[in-house]
Amino acid sequence: QVQLVESGGGLVQPGGSLRLSCAASGNIFRINTMGWYRQAPGKQRELVAAISSGANTNYADSVKGRFTISRDNAKNTVYLQLNSLKPEDTGVYHCNAGVTSYSGTGRYTDDYWGQGTQVTVSS
Secondary structure (H helix, E strand, C coil): CEEEEEECCEEECCCCCEEEEEEEEECCCEEEEEEEEEECCCCCCEEEEEECCCCCEEECHHHCCCEEEEEEHHHCEEEEEECCCCHHHCEEEEEEEEEEEEECCEEEEEEEECCCEEEEECC
């Protein structure tokens, strides 16, 4: 089994910054793509940023130039640096990862989700 734990959310004023962290643990052979999603009240969950095992990145248009995703493979951790925050960035941020695990008959890959961390941008 694999578990993802997020941290770093909180309350910040517009223009401020936060750094989110997502650490994976458990039966891990390899972590493939990792990403951050967010969901605001009354809106659908959207992909904010993603990073592949080769460190290729993808960002939502609304956060380009403000957010940066990175990963530390030795720590099985992905980070999201949120700068120049706006009220519309408010929401619950969830970490997602595709993880390849060992099994008795070989290996398998599943998607995993963290419980989420709240980001609130307000004056």
